[in-house]
Amino acid sequence: MFVSRTTVGWEALAPAKLNLYLDVLGRRADGFHELEMLMCPVRLFDQLRWTSNDRAEIHFTEGESTERFRFSVAGTDVPSDETNLAMKAAHLLAAEAGVEPYGSLSLTKRIPTQAGMGGGSSDAAATLQLLNQAWGVNYSKQRLTGLAAQLGSDVPFFFAGGPAVCRGRGEILQPQSGLPKLHFVVVKPDESISTKEAFMQLNAGQFDPQKSEGREKPLERLLELLRNGMLTAAAKAMSNSFQSVILASQPILASLQAQMTALNSWGATMTGSGSAFFGLCGTAQQARHLAGKLRAVLEDGSRAGAKHEFGEGHYLRGKTPRTHGTVWTTSTCY
Numbered sequence: 001m002f003v004s005r006t007t008v009g010w011e012a013l014a015p016a017k018l019n020l021y022l023d024v025l026g027r028r029a030d031g032f033h034e035l036e037m038l039m040c041p042v043r044l045f046d047q048l049r050w051t052s053n054d055r056a057e058i059h060f061t062e063g064e065s066t067e068r069f070r071f072s073v074a075g076t077d078v079p080s081d082e083t084n085l086a087m088k089a090a091h092l093l094a095a096e097a098g099v100e101p102y103g104s105l106s107l108t109k110r111i112p113t114q115a116g117m118g119g120g121s122s123d124a125a126a127t128l129q130l131l132n133q134a135w136g137v138n139y140s141k142q143r144l145t146g147l148a149a150q151l152g153s154d155v156p157f158f159f160a161g162g163p164a165v166c167r168g169r170g171e172i173l174q175p176q177s178g179l180p181k182l183h184f185v186v187v188k189p190d191e192s193i194s195t196k197e198a199f200m201q202l203n204a205g206q207f208d209p210q211k212s213e214g215r216e217k218p219l220e221r222l223l224e225l226l227r228n229g230m231l232t233a234a235a236k237a238m239s240n241s242f243q244s245v246i247l248a249s250q251p252i253l254a255s256l257q258a259q260m261t262a263l264n265s266w267g268a269t270m271t272g273s274g275s276a277f278f279g280l281c282g283t284a285q286q287a288r289h290l291a292g293k294l295r296a297v298l299e300d301g302s303r304a305g306a307k308h309e310f311g312e313g314h315y316l317r318g319k320t321p322r323t324h325g326t327v328w329t330t331s332t333c334y
């Protein structure tokens with residue numbers, strides 16, 4: 001995430017993430033699942049802005065806001081009340097630091113929701129970082145990462161500042177250096193998937209205790225292929241434990257994945273618990289080319305060309321079954 005000063009306060013860019021590898025190793029006694037993942041931040045950003053009441057000379061009285069702290073959301077239908085992860089992050093930091101929340105925090109959503117792209121988690125991490133500066137709390141990155149784990153399993157990842165292997169619930173981070181810049185086409189179908197429900201769809205039969213004993217260590221192999229720039233093989237080595245379960249239960253997503261694979265011999269992989277899919281491409285030009293091919297097959301002219309500030313989104317319409325969604329070209333940011 002990127003935090004900077006503005007003339008009236010502070011601003012943060014909260015990146016989306018893609019899971020290049022996701023293995024669910026088993027269910028834990030606390031109800032969470034033990035994971036092994038490779039995640040990368042990508043250049044599709046939500047934006048958070050904070051201004052102080054003093055500078056804006058505003059006194060707030062309405063909605064969910066207190067007089068001293070106001071929160072607003074633009075861009076999509078995520079909640080703008082205390083249940084928003086950005087608000088949860090603000091209140092957690094305030095309680096921990098003994099600060100009474102103040103100022104005006106606004107969130108502009110661009111990352112699709114329930115996509116497996118970590119938008120809410122990234123917003124929470126960016127809010128911790130932003131308000132840590134704005135309120136003069138000055139906690140270390142380590143202390144903020146500890147708070148992040150209380151907000152959600154994926155939140156600490158956004159403090160890694162680049163690609164990381166994530167284990168445990170997702171909060172045990174091993175940052176990875178030496179990976180090349182990677183280019184992707186991402187498609188978010190209109191169908192969304194709740195993370196909790198995706199975990200519930202997995203059954204115990206899918207957790208093989210012998211899997212980790214003497215296995216060929218597919219994650220290490222993927223990392224090695226990426227470091228050596230062997231991207232064709234790396235694309236084939238990407239995998240996601242949720243994918244087969246989700247595709248079996250949602251034929252429309254199976255259709256989308258088949259369409260993407262037909263147009264991109266490197267294949268298409270689901271990110272997180274879905275529902276977005278991504279295809280790895282060799283260069284930005286190839287990504288644009290693939291996005292163009294996807295549009296030619298799937299595009300709905302009525303919404304084509306919708307522009308996003310940090311990338312281009314295009315509405316898609318497939319043949320059978322009809323697939324609707326948005327496609328972006330993007331790349332890793334680190």
Ligand SMILES: C[C@@](CO)(OP(=O)(O)O)[C@H](O)COP(=O)(O)OP(=O)(O)OC[C@H]1O[C@@H](n2ccc(N)nc2=O)[C@H](O)[C@@H]1O
Pocket residue numbers: 019022031032033034035037115116117118121151152153154155168169170195196199271272273274
């Ligand atoms: C699956 C992943 C993979 O990156 O991403 P998304 O698809 O959500 O982006 C993450 O593990 C999601 O992390 P996050 O979205 O922070 O999850 P949390 O809020 O902690 O948990 C939401 C729900 O998912 C389940 N959950 C989550 C993480 C985990 N290791 N085991 C679980 O069983 C639990 O049922 C929990 O109630």
Ligand SMILES: Nc1ncnc2c1ncn2[C@@H]1O[C@H](COP(=O)(O)OP(=O)(O)O)[C@@H](O)[C@H]1O
Pocket residue numbers: 078079083084085086112113114115116117118119120121123124193195272273274
């Ligand atoms: N700031 C936020 N951005 C997105 N979703 C949020 C946010 N705060 C709370 N939520 C809730 O969390 C749910 C999933 O969040 P999201 O990050 O989009 O999922 P995923 O991790 O699967 O990409 C949403 O349905 C929404 O109701």
